[in-house]
Amino acid sequence: MEQPKLGRDPRPAIVIENVTKSFDIKHTHSLKETFIAMLRRKQLSTRFDALKNISFIVPEGQSVAMLGRNGSGKSTTLKLLSGVMPPDQGWIRTRGRVAGLLEVGAGFHPDLTGRANVYLNAAILGMSKVEVDARFESILEFSEIGDFIDTEVKFYSSGMYSRLGFSVAIHTELDILLVDEILSVGDAQFREKCHRKLHEMQRAGKTMFIVSHDAHQVQELCERGIVLEHGTMIFDGSIAEAIEFVKA
Template sequence: MDAPAQSVAPTASVVVDGVTKRFTLRHARSIKDMTVRAVRRQSLSETFNALDDVSLTVHRGETVALMGVNGSGKSTLLKMMSGVLSPDTGTVRVRGRVAGLIDVGAGLHPELSGRENVFLNAAILGMEEAEIRRKFDTIVEFSGVERFLDNQVKFYSSGMFMRLAFAIAAHTEPDIFLIDEVLAVGDPPFRDRCLERIRELRDEGRTMVIVAHDIRMLTRLCDRGIMMRSGRKIFDGDVEEAGAMWKEDRQARRKAQGTDALPSAVR
């Protein structure tokens, strides 16, 4: 996804300018529900801002942690950057090839085999056929799904989906790599391989924006943290400070739900 050269500053990979995104929350899911709510004069739906006037710039070569508890708007913002969603107001501009892993198995066609999906998904991400053929064995070896390569991916486990999708995206040599929680799926050895590949891309100067609840991992990988709360950007700076704010929000939510202890993985 390439933006016109004049629309993005030379050192900027992603520019988010005054972005707002609204969604409609429907309260009635059946005719009965609609009737009951109408009799009680209750609204059938309401709108809310998933993103509220968010602005930020990610510069070329930065590795940015996008943090926030569930419902903060971080995943919606990442989808804006990837082009999956469009803002209601404001603009999102990017420069360079974007590879986005914003869902487990994102971009994989369930009726096609793993082999066919390598070619399809890599082409969608901007790779030429010759480049795909050159990297094919490396992608398959990294994914670890060789044995099931000619099976339809609808029969893959969620871990196998993630392995193949990550392997393809991580070998497209993207200028901008967007990652949303995909490392939460899969066995520890494969997660370690994914992290090593992310470090390689970072050291090559790729721009990365990462969403994850593993704050320890984010603070080790990233050099900048952006904290989201209720659809607004409330902090942009030191990744350790952003991580501390995330823990405070997480702790407050858990107390409100009646549980005080944080899981050890996110302490």
């Protein structure tokens, strides 16, 4: 499929080439069920193709929204881009440092404090202790966690998880930001602050890849939209056209 011509630097930040990812869905949930199913010669699992031969290129500095219904393969794509899981077929390349906000609390250790998790998450994203020391107060201030920073995160609400995870990611020296619906968590004031920060990163030339069901949000932040349906890419073009395509 022809890539949209949006006037960006031609160097690719993300390349996905002929990528397929499949999962086995088990039909039994215990040894007893498995044994009975085997005796009755029933199928124990079904192969599910989450992504089917997906290919696209994202130039540096472009903001892309991935759209589609639940189960279309959007979150699987982000997990592949972040390196959480490998593709079964095809290959993926990213240029520079990638920071991913894939789900609330991803990468947090529940028995560690918020402070310890900031250092842990930042290290996973490639930051040194010296870098985190220099940015810690900014991370804490943006997150609005306050004194809870020294509380074990297993006691955090989903909103607190979200705020702290987002704050760590955006204070990283990143080149590519992956966001999966995380901005739907938290109060309206914090979401607006996140939007302003994403606009700031966009102006700074960062590459952003966003999954969201909020058409207004992605139309503000993104210039390009990719639409998936049952693991297949069915549209790739301007964000306005992509949103209309999903509505149709």
